[in-house]
Amino acid sequence: MIRRETTNDPWSDPVNLGPVVNSTTEDIIGCLSSDGLVLFFSDHFLFGDPPRPGGYGGADMWMTRRASLTDPWQPPINLGPQVNSPIHNVLPVISADGSSLFFCSAASTDFSTWENWQASIDPVCDFNSDGVVDIVDVGIMIEHWYTNDPLCDIGPMPWGDGFVDSQDLMVLAEHMSEEGLSSEPAQ
Numbered sequence: 552m553i554r555r556e557t558t559n560d561p562w563s564d565p566v567n568l569g570p571v572v573n574s575t576t577e578d579i580i581g582c583l584s585s586d587g588l589v590l591f592f593s594d595h596f597l598f599g600d601p602p603r604p605g606g607y608g609g610a611d612m613w614m615t616r617r618a619s620l621t622d623p624w625q626p627p628i629n630l631g632p633q634v635n636s637p638i639h640n641v642l643p644v645i646s647a648d649g650s651s652l653f654f655c656s657a658a659s660t661d662f663s664t665w666e667n668w669q670a671s672i673d674p675v676c677d678f679n680s681d682g683v684v685d686i687v688d689v690g691i692m693i694e695h696w697y698t699n700d701p702l703c704d705i706g707p708m709p710w711g712d713g714f715v716d717s718q719d720l721m722v723l724a725e726h727m728s729e730e731g732l733s734s735e736p737a738q
Contacts (some may be wrong), residue, residue: 572615572624576603582644589616589710590624591643591652605629608637612654618699618713634670638662645672649708674705676726684726692723 553562567573574594581592594603595610603611612635615627630652634640638657645652651669658664676684678691695703695715704711706722 568624571626574603574627578603578613580642584645584649584708584710585647586649586708586712587620588618588708588712589614589645589649591630591645592627593641593643595639595641603627603629607632607635609639609657610641611635612640612643612652616710622713634668649710672709674709674711674722674726676705676723678702684723688723688727689720692720 552568553565555562568590572578572590572592577595579593579595581590583590591612591614593610593612594606602609603613606629612630613627614630615624617624629635630643634652634654636656638660639662640654640656642655643652644654650672652672653667653669655665656668658666676688678688681687692703692715698715699713700715701711703715703719704713706712706718706720711719
């Protein structure tokens with residue numbers, strides 16, 4: 552990682568992100584979210600090196616997040632089988648608004664054919680996992696108001712901003728079901 556204070560200042564010397572982010576495999580092709588709080592990257596193993604533990608086969612995509620620009624990075628998590636297949640999945644690029652992930656996936660085991668893909672990044676708003684986003688979820692959010700609880704920190708980006716507040720409530724309201732707003736019992 553390198554930094555500079557302004558666009559007119561010189562870049563700092565590079566700093567390694569350390570062993571929490573970097574594994575013994577080849578971790579490559581990082582893409583930082585526009586808010587600077589999430590880093591997406593691929594692992595890639597060449598020359599017989601083992602893949603990063605917890606993967607789905609070939610090269611996988613991973614993400615790590617931090618609560619603020621000065622906090623340390625958390626341990627990376629695999630993006631899961633919805634985007635990672637047994638073959639290589641690489642080149643993660645996130646949209647500026649954080650709503651989409653674009654990536655490249657090998658379409659053949661000999662890596663002669665590659666395809667471009669897009670996946671939606673949606674906040675998880677069903678906090679109690681009952682299958683509906685409703686007033687109960689609002690209550691859960693209110694219990695965590697003004698904290699940095701990652702369960703309820705869902706806005707303005709899908710991964711939040713490190714603080715549960717009105718921005719998170721607005722995202723939750725956008726995902727509330729009509730059933731959850733009704734005073735009549737569901738039929």
